[in-house]
Amino acid sequence: MIRISIVIPTYNEEKYIGATLQSIARQPYHDIEVLLADSKSSDKTIAEAKKAYPSVKIVTDEKGGVSPACNKAVKVAKGDIILFIDADTSITKNLLKAYEKAFDDEGVVAATGPIEPLENTTPSIRAGFKMVSVYLVKFFISIGKPSTISSNLAVSKQAFQKIGGFNESMKTYYDWDLSNRIRKLGKVVFVPQAIAKTSVRRVKKWGMAKYFLYHTGNAVKYHLSHKSRDDYEPIR
Numbered sequence: 001m002i003r004i005s006i007v008i009p010t011y012n013e014e015k016y017i018g019a020t021l022q023s024i025a026r027q028p029y030h031d032i033e034v035l036l037a038d039s040k041s042s043d044k045t046i047a048e049a050k051k052a053y054p055s056v057k058i059v060t061d062e063k064g065g066v067s068p069a070c071n072k073a074v075k076v077a078k079g080d081i082i083l084f085i086d087a088d089t090s091i092t093k094n095l096l097k098a099y100e101k102a103f104d105d106e107g108v109v110a111a112t113g114p115i116e117p118l119e120n121t122t123p124s125i126r127a128g129f130k131m132v133s134v135y136l137v138k139f140f141i142s143i144g145k146p147s148t149i150s151s152n153l154a155v156s157k158q159a160f161q162k163i164g165g166f167n168e169s170m171k172t173y174y175d176w177d178l179s180n181r182i183r184k185l186g187k188v189v190f191v192p193q194a195i196a197k198t199s200v201r202r203v204k205k206w207g208m209a210k211y212f213l214y215h216t217g218n219a220v221k222y223h224l225s226h227k228s229r230d231d232y233e234p235i236r
Contacts, residue, residue, distance in 0.1 A: 002100050003031045005079030005157070009066040010036050012236055013087035014044040016199065021053035023090035029097055035059050035077055037069035045087075066150075067166035067174045074160060082157050084150045084175075088199035090118060091152075098193035099154045109159040109186035110179055112137060112148040113194030121200050124208065129200075132215075138190050146188040147219070150175035152196035159185045172218060173228035202235045 006024060010017060017036075024034055035057045036049055049056050059076060061069035074082055081103055085091060095113065102111045115133035117126055133149060140147040153175060163181045166174045179188055203211050214229075222228045 001029070001031045002081055002103060003033070003079040004029070004081045004083055004096055004099070004154075005074075005077035006032060006034045006083045006085065007070055007073045007077065008034070008036050008085055008087050009039070009069050010041055010045050010049075010087045011039040011064075011234070012041050012043045012045060014041075014048050015236070016088040017045055018048045018052040020085070020087055020090055021049060021056065023092075025053055026093060027091070027096050028093065029100070032096070033057065033078055035073045037061060037066075037073035039064050039066075039069050063168070065168070065171060067168045067170060070150075071165040071168065074157065074165060077157065080157055082155050082160060084153045084155075085196060086151045086198055088118065088201065089115075089151050090197045092195040092197065095152075095194045095196065098191050102189055102191045102194075103154070103156070105187070105189075107187045108156070108189055110146070110148065110153065110155045110182050110188040111191050111194065112153050112179075112188075113191045113196065115149060115152050116195060116197045118197040118199045121203075125200055125203055128203075128208065128212070134190075141188055141190055144183070145223075146179040146183050147176045148179040148188065150178075151198045152194065153179075154194070155182060156186075170228050171230040172232045173222045176219075176222055177226070177228075205235050 038060050059073040061072045159182050167177050218229050
């Protein structure tokens with residue numbers, strides 16, 4: 001069994017972090033460590049995390065931002081595989097076993113799977129999640145330009161460190177950028193059985209039109225210039 005370190009970036013996520021960690025506790029996989037990459041939360045995030053998962057490790061980052069916090073957590077992680085999920089994301093029962101099987105292929109350096117809505121929501125939002133996290137991700141992998149989403153992203157720790165981790169200057173699309181750099185070291189694969197469920201809170205607040213236009217424009221900007229937008233408001 002391969003040890004898997006689960007890294008969860010947090011900042012004031014007291015409403016969601018308990019359920020996220022409980023989904024990890026239900027996994028039929030035992031060689032796990034869980035690290036919160038926390039950007040100095042001022043609410044009850046840490047207390048709720050320790051209540052839900054007593055062995056959770058807290059790695060506090062002073063810089064602020066997801067990329068620096070995750071990079072700091074990976075440095076102390078003991079797993080051979082690092083799984084990144086968001087603080088409002090629950091993982092389904094066999095996700096870790098599915099990723100373990102994917103990494104049995106020594107050529108694999110990163111893997112991702114479907115992301116579904118966590119809450120009950122509209123058919124159009126469900127279709128949108130499937131279009132982005134399944135069809136588009138698989139398409140970009142197939143043309144050699146993987147664009148993975150860090151709500152559900154597993155990477156080889158060795159490969160992650162070799163490329164220098166996430167680009168800390170990027171506030172958005174650092175996950176796309178990582179997958180495009182890490183692909184030079186091996187295969188990036190899609191694992192259909194590795195399903196995660198994440199909150200639709202941003203879609204609800206922004207609306208589908210704003211959400212679609214923001215990410216479409218950002219994707220074009222990234223692929224043309226390898227730069228991304230940094231105006232990504234927190235939604236709590």
